[in-house]
Amino acid sequence: MKFLDEAKVYIRSGDGGNGCVAFRREKFIEFGGPNGGNGGRGGDVIVEAADGLNTLIDYRYQQHFKAQKGGNGMGSDRHGAGGKDIVMKVPVGTQIFDEDKETLIHDFTTVGERFVLAKGGNGGFGNAHFKSSTNRAPRHANPGQVGEERWIWLRLKLIADAGLVGLPNAGKSTFLSAVSAARPKIADYPFTTLHPQLGVVNVDGREFVLADIPGLIEGAHEGAGLGDRFLGHIERCRVLLHLVDASCEHAGKAYKVVRGELEAYAETLADKVEIVALNKIDAVDPEHLKKQKDRLKRAAKKTPLLVSGVTGQGVTEALRALVEVIGEAPVSDKAKSAAEAKPWAPIG
Ligand SMILES: Nc1nc2c(ncn2[C@@H]2O[C@H](COP(=O)(O)OP(=O)(O)OP(=O)(O)O)[C@@H](O)[C@H]2O)c(=O)[nH]1
Numbered sequence: 001m002k003f004l005d006e007a008k009v010y011i012r013s014g015d016g017g018n019g020c021v022a023f024r025r026e027k028f029i030e031f032g033g034p035n036g037g038n039g040g041r042g043g044d045v046i047v048e049a050a051d052g053l054n055t056l057i058d059y060r061y062q063q064h065f066k067a068q069k070g071g072n073g074m075g076s077d078r079h080g081a082g083g084k085d086i087v088m089k090v091p092v093g094t095q096i097f098d099e100d101k102e103t104l105i106h107d108f109t110t111v112g113e114r115f116v117l118a119k120g121g122n123g124g125f126g127n128a129h130f131k132s133s134t135n136r137a138p139r140h141a142n143p144g145q146v147g148e149e150r151w152i153w154l155r156l157k158l159i160a161d162a163g164l165v166g167l168p169n170a171g172k173s174t175f176l177s178a179v180s181a182a183r184p185k186i187a188d189y190p191f192t193t194l195h196p197q198l199g200v201v202n203v204d205g206r207e208f209v210l211a212d213i214p215g216l217i218e219g220a221h222e223g224a225g226l227g228d229r230f231l232g233h234i235e236r237c238r239v240l241l242h243l244v245d246a247s248c249e250h251a252g253k254a255y256k257v258v259r260g261e262l263e264a265y266a267e268t269l270a271d272k273v274e275i276v277a278l279n280k281i282d283a284v285d286p287e288h289l290k291k292q293k294d295r296l297k298r299a300a301k302k303t304p305l306l307v308s309g310v311t312g313q314g315v316t317e318a319l320r321a322l323v324e325v326i327g328e329a330p331v332s333d334k335a336k337s338a339a340e341a342k343p344w345a346p347i348g
């Protein structure tokens with residue numbers, strides 16, 4: 001089961017200001033000519049991924065967001081002022097969907113990311129603009145363009161408490177399906193997982209949310225493979241479970257490639273508590289397993305757990321190690337009050 005926080009919101013960008021029809025009037029100056037100014041541009045509706053937000057709770061209370069209208073043009077060639085933009089702040093991980101709830105408009109993965117959801121209308125031209133050699137006294141001006149209005153859905157995937165990382169094929173999705181009701185696609189080729197998946201894990205009567213993201217390869221921070229933008233979805237996890245495939249060529253090297261990508265992505269991610277586990281231990285003979293374990297231990301500078309998502313060996317120990325870290329961290333007040341205001345809407 002996936003859990004979401006969501007809100008339906010009405011937005012409207014500002015109308016453009018009207019152009020003005022006016023003529024210069026001064027003593028002793030005949031046929032002063034047109035001097036109506038242009039209307040100002042309407043404000044945009046902008047959505048920004050901000051730091052420190054965990055939920056969409058604010059959007060349950062305020063659902064209408066309108067940007068300011070552009071000022072009208074005035075005589076004496078005075079142009080209308082531009083309307084103020086409106087900026088809606090949302091947590092990282094928020095997605096914007098169209099009113100149909102299916103068409104994805106934007107997916108926010110990094111703090112500070114901005115997206116213009118609706119552009120303000122252009123201001124209309126004043127009559128001064130229409131002056132030409134054949135029409136020296138135009139008596140018309142344009143009205144401002146109207147702003148855009150629409151209903152949209154904001155959706156936030158539940159903040160995962162723990163995130164799975166590893167090379168493609170390390171067995172991340174297999175692990176998630178073994179410990180939760182999530183049913184991600186699993187296959188014997190790299191990049192099976194294309195979108196982050198969440199599962200609710202229950203261990204010793206405690207629940208937490210585990211995220212499975214696409215595999216990382218060397219150079220992901222430069223766009224190799226599926227890139228590293230998915231890391232945004234686990235940026236706020238409390239702990240990472242790093243899975244290394246025991247049947248790969250060199251477990252130490254595999255570990256270091258992924259660490260390199262985490263470090264290249266962000267310090268906040270690289271500094272997170274990491275539980276290291278050698279996975280697929282059922283697939284290798286004991287001698288090779290020992291060799292891989294030693295390599296991984298040297299690279300990670302800690303003794304790895306030994307697990308198999310397929311046979312279930314060592315899985316409970318790994319979950320307990322995660323819970324231990326998650327349990328120490330306090331639940332943020334805001335997230336808590338959101339959960340109390342309304343339960344997360346389950347879907348799928
Ligand atoms: N023998 C064995 N095979 C496993 C284990 N875990 C996963 N596999 C196999 O390894 C292959 C890859 O597994 P996935 O779970 O799709 O790997 P992933 O890390 O999610 O891969 P990407 O989504 O591509 O990053 C599949 O063929 C799995 O059946 C395990 O514990 N033991």
Ligand SMILES: [Mg+2]
Nearest residue numbers: 172173192193
């Ligand atoms: Mg996968």
